Amino acid sequence: GNSVTQMEGPVTLSEEAFLTINCTYTATGYPSLFWYVQYPGEGLQLLLKATKADDKGSNKGFEATYRKETTSFHLEKGSVQVSDSAVYFCALAQGAQKLVFGQGTRLTINP
Amino acid sequence: DGGITQSPKYLFRKEGQNVTLSCEQNLNHDAMYWYRQDPGQGLRLIYYSQIVNDFQKGDIAEGYSVSREKKESFPLTVTSAQKNPTAFYLCASSSRIYSNQPQHFGDGTRLSIL
Numbered sequence: 001g002n003s004v005t006q007m008e009g010p011v012t013l014s015e016e017a018f019l020t021i022n023c024t025y026t027a028t029g030y031p032s033l034f035w036y037v038q039y040p041g042e043g044l045q046l047l048l049k050a051t052k053a054d055d056k057g058s059n060k061g062f063e064a065t066y067r068k069e070t071t072s073f074h075l076e077k078g079s080v081q082v083s084d085s086a087v088y089f090c091a092l093a094q095g096a097q098k099l100v101f102g103q104g105t106r107l108t109i110n111p
Numbered sequence: 112d113g114g115i116t117q118s119p120k121y122l123f124r125k126e127g128q129n130v131t132l133s134c135e136q137n138l139n140h141d142a143m144y145w146y147r148q149d150p151g152q153g154l155r156l157i158y159y160s161q162i163v164n165d166f167q168k169g170d171i172a173e174g175y176s177v178s179r180e181k182k183e184s185f186p187l188t189v190t191s192a193q194k195n196p197t198a199f200y201l202c203a204s205s206s207r208i209y210s211n212q213p214q215h216f217g218d219g220t221r222l223s224i225l
Contacts, residue, residue, distance in 0.1 A: 095211070
């Protein structure tokens with residue numbers, strides 16, 4: 001079945017550092033891929049998405065490129081802020097199958 | 112603004128008691144979902160509904176029940192049969208069941224045992 005594997009956390013960075021959170025997936029065909037963000041005590045918010053190979057999703061300075069050849073959807077940001085501290089979830093959706101989430105990566109940004 | 116409203120934000124359950132978590136959406140979405148989130152873990156699907164008066168078990172349905180009498184509402188009851196109910200519960204919706212469209216989430220209900 002479909003699965004998503006995320007980089008284990010927690011990840012701690014200093015403000016203005018470069019961020020990468022790795023996400024790889026297992027699926028047949030061409031699933032849609034998502035990154036969700038969860039701030040403390042809140043639900044999940046869609047951060048960005050990509051629906052086909054080589055698509056780049058972007059939002060709030062975050063980017064992720066759908067790489068079919070490496071089955072990856074790594075999340076990147078060039079300069080993180082304290083307000084980016086949250087838990088990040090990579091997820092996969094494919095047709096009539098349920099949405100599959102990774103385990104989540106907790107990110108802490110220190111000033 | 113359209114969105115999903117979960118209530119209450121915090122809920123406490125006594126031994127042997129059933130409690131009901133509310134979820135209301137005004138996004139006109141057909142599909143709704145309930146997830147359970149435990150500390151440091153991902154989301155696990157409890158129940159889902161693709162249309163009014165229809166719902167299906169997810170991966171961890173034991174000890175839970177739902178109803179879908181209105182399109183906007185999908186309440187979750189945590190029964191006394193659920194022996195480890197302490198968790199963060201998230202409700203979500205999407206335009207269609209398990210389409211490639213993203214799911215929209217509420218802000219969650221944190222359930223604890225007294």
